[in-house]
Structure formats: C-alpha cells, structure tokens
Amino acid sequence: MAIRVKLxxxxxxxxxxxxxxxxxxxxTLPNLSILKTGKAKAIRFSTLDAICTALDCQPGDILEHDPSAPAAPADEEA
Known part of the structure; x- marks a missing residue:
C-alpha cells in the first residue's frame, strides 16, 4: 500500500x-499495534484526531504517501 504509517x-x-x-x-494496545505496523486497512478520523492530540502533531506527521510502495493485491482493496 502506498500509505506508510510513521507512528x-x-x-x-x-x-x-x-x-x-x-x-x-x-x-487497545493490539489495535494500536496493528496501526503502527502498517497492517491497518483504515483509520477513523476520531482515532487520528486522538493520536494527533496526544502527540501534539498533524496527520501528515503520522501518515505518508509513498508512491513507490507496491500496490495492495486486488482482493485487499476497498
């Protein structure tokens, strides 16, 4: 996936x-770990907001678009 999580x-x-x-x-720690490792398929804006508030940062500090990353297989796309 072209979105990289920089948590x-x-x-x-x-x-x-x-x-x-x-x-x-x-x-929960397991859910946050899934996000941290880049295995999450989605994130709620409320979760992103809470993370940004706790870390005093912007969404772009946590998420990055990397067009050189391999695309997700067709069966995993939303």
Whole structure:
C-alpha cells in the first residue's frame, strides 16, 4: 500500500511508549499495534484526531504517501 504509517518515529520523538499512547487515547494496545505496523486497512478520523492530540502533531506527521510502495493485491482493496 502506498500509505506508510510513521507512528514509531513520532512516538520516539515524543519519548512516549505505545502503551502510554494507547492509555491516553483509549485504544487497545493490539489495535494500536496493528496501526503502527502498517497492517491497518483504515483509520477513523476520531482515532487520528486522538493520536494527533496526544502527540501534539498533524496527520501528515503520522501518515505518508509513498508512491513507490507496491500496490495492495486486488482482493485487499476497498
């Protein structure tokens, strides 16, 4: 997929653990981990808003479009 999740980099910059972020935004650690590893197929705006608020950042600090990334297989596209 051409969307890359840069949550690890932002957590490192903010010196925050994934567990701490999960607690702050009320999301389960497994669900946040799926997002962090780039395996999520979607994200709710409310979740993105909560992450950006907790990390004091913009959505573009967390998500990046990488056109050189391989496309998702046809059966995985929405």
């Amino acid at each position: 690890d980099e932002m957590l490192y910059q903010r010196r925050m653990s994934l567990t701490e972020l999960a607690d702050r935004i009320g999301l």
